[in-house]
Amino acid sequence: MKKQLQKLLYQSLQAIKSEGMEISIEKEDIKIEYTRDLIHGDFASNIAMLLAKKNKCNPRELANKISENLPQTDFIARTEIAGPGFINFFLNQNAYLSVVLDILEKGTSFGNSNIGNNQPILIEFVSANPTGPLHIGHGRGAAYGDAISNLLNKIGFDVDREYYVNDSGRQMNILTLSIWLRYLELMGKKINFPEKAYQGDYIKKIAHEIKEKYADEFLISNIQSLNLSNNKNDEEEMLDSMINSCINELGEEKYTVIHKISLDSILTSIKKDLSDFGVTFDKWFSENSLMKTDSLNKCVSKLEINSKIYEKDGAKWFRSSDYGDEKDRVIMRENGQSTYFASDIAYHVSKYERKYKKIINIWGADHHGYIPRVKASIEALGYSPKVLEILLVQFAALFRGKKKLQMSTRSGQFVTLKELVMEVGKDAARFFYVMRKSEQHLDFDIELAKSESNDNPVYYIQYAHARICSVFNQMKEKKYAFTKIKNISDLSVLDEPQEISLLSSLAKYPDVIESSAITYEPHQLAYYLKELANYFHTYYNANQFLVDDEKLRNARLSLIDATRQVIKDGLLQLGVSSPEKM
RNA sequence: GCCCUGAUAGCUCAGCUGGAUAGAGCGUCCCCCUCCUAAGGGGAAGGCCAGAGGUUCGAAUCCUCUUCAGGGCGCCA
Numbered sequence: 001m002k003k004q005l006q007k008l009l010y011q012s013l014q015a016i017k018s019e020g021m022e023i024s025i026e027k028e029d030i031k032i033e034y035t036r037d038l039i040h041g042d043f044a045s046n047i048a049m050l051l052a053k054k055n056k057c058n059p060r061e062l063a064n065k066i067s068e069n070l071p072q073t074d075f076i077a078r079t080e081i082a083g084p085g086f087i088n089f090f091l092n093q094n095a096y097l098s099v100v101l102d103i104l105e106k107g108t109s110f111g112n113s114n115i116g117n118n119q120p121i122l123i124e125f126v127s128a129n130p131t132g133p134l135h136i137g138h139g140r141g142a143a144y145g146d147a148i149s150n151l152l153n154k155i156g157f158d159v160d161r162e163y164y165v166n167d168s169g170r171q172m173n174i175l176t177l178s179i180w181l182r183y184l185e186l187m188g189k190k191i192n193f194p195e196k197a198y199q200g201d202y203i204k205k206i207a208h209e210i211k212e213k214y215a216d217e218f219l220i221s222n223i224q225s226l227n228l229s230n231n232k233n234d235e236e237e238m239l240d241s242m243i244n245s246c247i248n249e250l251g252e253e254k255y256t257v258i259h260k261i262s263l264d265s266i267l268t269s270i271k272k273d274l275s276d277f278g279v280t281f282d283k284w285f286s287e288n289s290l291m292k293t294d295s296l297n298k299c300v301s302k303l304e305i306n307s308k309i310y311e312k313d314g315a316k317w318f319r320s321s322d323y324g325d326e327k328d329r330v331i332m333r334e335n336g337q338s339t340y341f342a343s344d345i346a347y348h349v350s351k352y353e354r355k356y357k358k359i360i361n362i363w364g365a366d367h368h369g370y371i372p373r374v375k376a377s378i379e380a381l382g383y384s385p386k387v388l389e390i391l392l393v394q395f396a397a398l399f400r401g402k403k404k405l406q407m408s409t410r411s412g413q414f415v416t417l418k419e420l421v422m423e424v425g426k427d428a429a430r431f432f433y434v435m436r437k438s439e440q441h442l443d444f445d446i447e448l449a450k451s452e453s454n455d456n457p458v459y460y461i462q463y464a465h466a467r468i469c470s471v472f473n474q475m476k477e478k479k480y481a482f483t484k485i486k487n488i489s490d491l492s493v494l495d496e497p498q499e500i501s502l503l504s505s506l507a508k509y510p511d512v513i514e515s516s517a518i519t520y521e522p523h524q525l526a527y528y529l530k531e532l533a534n535y536f537h538t539y540y541n542a543n544q545f546l547v548d549d550e551k552l553r554n555a556r557l558s559l560i561d562a563t564r565q566v567i568k569d570g571l572l573q574l575g576v577s578s579p580e581k582m
Numbered sequence: 583g584c585c586c587u588g589a590u591a592g593c594u595c596a597g598c599u600g601g602a603u604a605g606a607g608c609g610u611c612c613c614c615c616u617c618c619u620a621a622g623g624g625g626a627a628g629g630c631c632a633g634a635g636g637u638u639c640g641a642a643u644c645c646u647c648u649u650c651a652g653g654g655c656g657c658c659a
Contacts, residue, residue, distance in 0.1 A: 036602080046601060049639075059639080083602050084639065129659065171659055236658090315657050326585080326655075333657040340659050368586055369654045394587075394653085436595065439587065441652060443594085457607070463621055474618045515598065527596060530606075534623095541614085541623040582621065 002032045002511060004075075005043055005089060012069040013047075021055065034508065041080060041088035042504065048085040059085030096503040097491040103506065103562035104484070108569055111513045116157030122351055123149050124285075125362035126274070127164040130266045131175045132200055134273050136444060137364065137395035139417040143433035143575065144393055144522065145362045146279045150573040151517035151525070157358070163281045164347060167263055168288040169340065173243045174198065175266075176259045180218065180246055182207035183258075187216060189223050194242065196235045206265045210258065218258060220249040273418045277426060278575040285350070287343050296338060296346040299381065300331065303345075308380045318345075323376035345377040352383045360520075365392040365439065391520055396444040415446065424449045424456075430575040431458035434522040457530055461567060462579055464533035468564040469580040471545050475557070480546055482557050491555045498539040499556075502563060505535050509566050513573070522574060529570045536563050 010027040025047075035044050048063035055062070063081045070079065075095035080088040103110045125145025128138045145161070153159045166172070178198040185191050186207055210218065247255045267284075274280065290296045300316070303309045308319050309331070316332035318341075331342040351359050363370070375385040421429055423446065432449065435457065436442060449456075475482060485491060494503070508528070516524040545556045568578040 031599080033598080033601085036605090040602070044602085049601080053639075086602070131659095166659065169659070313657080317657095330657045335657080337657085339657065365587075366653065367659095392587085440595085441588075448594095459621060460607090463619080467619065467622085471618050478618085511598095519598075521598090523596080524598075527606080534606090537622055538624085540618080541620095544617070546618055582619075 001075075001091075001095070001507065002043070004073075005032045005045070006030045008070050008073065008076075009045060009047055009066065009087075011071050012066050013051075015069040016065055025051070035088065038500070038504070040082060040086070041090040043089040043091075044082075044086045045089075046086060048081075048087060052085060063087050093492065093495070094488050096500065096507065097488045097494065099503060099507040100491055100558050100562045101485070101488065103565050104558065107565060110565065111510045111569060112154055112156070113510065113514060114156040115514065115518070116152060116155050118156060118158050119357040120160065120355065121152060121157045121358040121360065122160050122162060122354070122356040123152070123360045123362065124162045124164055124351075126279075127166070128270070129166045129171055130263055130270060131171050131198060132266065133202060134270055134417040136415050136417060136420055139277065139420060139429065140396055140433045140438075140442065141362055141364065141393050142274060142277060142279045142417070143430050144391075144438050147434050147522035147525075147574050148360070148362075148391075148517070148520050150575070151513060151522060154573060155514055155517045160282045160356075161280070162283045162285055164285050164287065165267065166287050166340070166343075167267075168291060168343075170240075172259065172263065174239055175203075176255065176262050177239070177243050177246050178203050179207050179210070179262050180250075180258055183210050183218060184220075184223065186211045187219055189219075191223070194235065194239055196239055202266070202269075206262055209265065210261060218250060218254055222249075273416070273421075277417060277421055278430065285347065287347070290343055290346040290350070295350065296342060299346045299349055300338075300342065303331075303377075303380060306380065318373075318377065318380070320373045320376035320380075323372070323379050325372040325376045329373050341373060341377075344374060345381075348374060348378055348388070349381060349383075352378070352387070357387070359388045361388065361390045363390060363392055365394045368392055391438065393438045394441045396442040420446070420449075427462070427576045428456045428458050431456070431526065434574055435526045437521065437523055457526075458576060459582070461529045461533040461571065462576070463582055464536045465564055465567045465571070465578045466580060466582040467540060468536070468560045468567075471560060472557070475546055478546060480553065481550070483554055485554055485558045490551065491558065493552050493555050494559060496539075496543060498535070498542050499559060502532075502535045502539050502559065505532050506562060506566055509570070516573075525570055525573060529567060529574075532563070532567060532570075536560070536567075 006027060009030050009032075013025065013030075030045065030047050032043050032045050035041055048066055049059045052059035052062050060081055063085045067079045067081060067087055070076075075091055077090045077092035080090070082088050106112075123145055126134070126138055126142050128134055134142070149159045149161050174196075175198055178193075181191050181193055181197065182204050185193070186204075250258070271284075300309070303318060308322070309316050310319065310328075311317070314334040315330045317328045318331050320329050321327055329341055330339055331345070332338055348359075371390050374390075375388065378385045378388060424432070428449070432444075433442075472482075494500075505528075509532075512525055512528045516522055539560075543556070545553070545560060547553050547556070571578050
């Protein structure tokens with residue numbers, strides 16, 4: 001509808017232009033907005049005020065002129081000039097009513113568009129290290145990423161969801177060590193378990209599984225070699241030396257077995273937690289595969305050829321400062337190991353090589369300092385940094401009551417996503433997460449989320465859906481007939497104010513979807529659904545649907561049937577279910 | 583120190599690329615089921631949009647500064 005009005009205004013302006021007035025504006029720049037109040041009509045444009053400024057003429061006069069030159073249409077009842085020079089558009093009833101037909105006809109595809117033109121787009125999100133269960137912060141990224149994926153899909157992009165698995169590197173070694181030490185404990189050895197190793201109970205559980213399956217296969221004779229290195233000077237150094245002795249004592253082969261079991265076990269539970277949360281990925285991209293296929297080395301040598309790398313203090317540095325980063329970054333450490341950043345470069349190259357037209361990363365906001373160097377590496381390798389869009393999600397600060405919980409994966413103190421979903425339910429958790437702007441800090445009080453779960457807005461929306469379903473059930477019980485309406489004239493009896501409000505709200509849905517998708521702001525959709533549910537509840541309280549007048553009954557049932565469709569589809573985009581009974 | 587984010591009703595937050603009297607939920611106070619689920623609806627009270635300048639027909643929205651809050655600045659990931 002906005003686009004149609006835009007077109008009309010453009011045509012009118014062209015007509016005025018041919019009369020000699022100087023007007024230069026692109027059709028896309030003509031702004032149409034929803035009015036806040038229906039007394040100002042349905043849509044308004046400020047175009048006259050904008051052009052009046054440039055041409056130094058009276059905005060109201062210009063507005064009049066534009067209005068007079070608008071082509072005739074069958075959906076505009078009238079226009080009005082208001083305030084300093086707004087052009088207000090009043091739609092005629094048919095324009096409203098047609099949305100019901102449109103929704104019922106299109107069903108789940110109502111609100112779809114082809115803005116994306118089937119372009120392939122990659123969305124990478126969550127990507128938590130496989131060193132422990134997902135916690136509440138990851139849940140936000142998961143809910144947000146999935147909602148955006150759904151929305152972009154709905155406006156015609158070909159979306160791939162990807163999870164980047166950091167399955168190599170030091171963190172994984174610490175994990176392997178932690179599990180092995182717990183295993184040794186289970187085998188009756190006395191172990192000095194380092195504070196900075198992973199402490200969670202899940203470590204012991206995996207150790208136990210290994211014991212069950214492999215018995216004493218990973219037992220070593222001299223535990224002393226481990227504890228000898230236990231000097232308290234530097235915990236981190238101690239971990240590294242313990243990892244080394246672990247590999248030495250076990251041998252590369254056995255170490256790899258434990259490494260793999262640990263990784264598989266944790267990854268499996270991460271996948272399970274996510275799928276219980278309604279989030280599934282098209283691809284789990286392994287960091288390790290970048291090493292295996294040598295693509296990491298290729299990236300480094302390519303940068304070296306372009307002389308974007310130099311050596312200092314025995315390490316290799318990438319000249320990211322050439323591309324606006326604060327300083328240069330190490331990609332190859334003095335000890336010969338590549339950094340996380342090096343893998344990340346190779347990973348992004350892989351994304352570009354897979355020919356995505358748009359690449360979206362969803363990161364925790366604590367990684368924002370990372371953006372310039374990643375963009376720098378992309379540019380240095382000859383790719384367009386514009387294709388890559390990095391969206392930041394603030395982590396949730398956790399509260400239990402008034403007490404803030406400190407979270408740390410290593411110390412094993414955290415509330416997991418799984419626990420959250422068990423406490424507040426999937427629907428509430430998903431909706432809560434996307435209800436607010438992603439870059440806003442979120443104080444997630446678990447107690448509050450639990451205690452208020454009955455007042456949760458998600459139930460309000462779901463309730464509207466369930467109520468509509470209930471009306472249709474009642475209809476059957478009361479033996480009322482419902483014949484599908486065929487044309488607009490069947491709906492012409494809908495003229496109650498609550499009906500007009502509801503119709504007008506339904507008509508906005510495609511615009512809301514589009515806007516939520518292209519701005520990556522699913523909270524817009526969440527707010528819209530609350531508003532839509534409110535219009536419905538108001539309607540419900542003010543009018544009876546199951547009336548004897550057949551024409552009225554059919555029209556009203558069609559209207560709420562369309563409402564049901566939009567609520568269900570909107571919730572679906574956010575990963576929230578639409579129960580038929582509550 | 584430098585760089586991000588944010589600051590709107592008692593609380594939690596919306597407010598779309600500047601637009602008409604600043605919105606919602608919760609909480610508080612009234613009212614509404616002989617009726618399709620009251621997990622609902624209607625109404626009232628409640629705001630110097632952190633502060634100060636600037637840009638213009640017009641600013642919660644854009645620019646600058648100040649104050650406050652959270653986060654980031656590793657050969658960690």
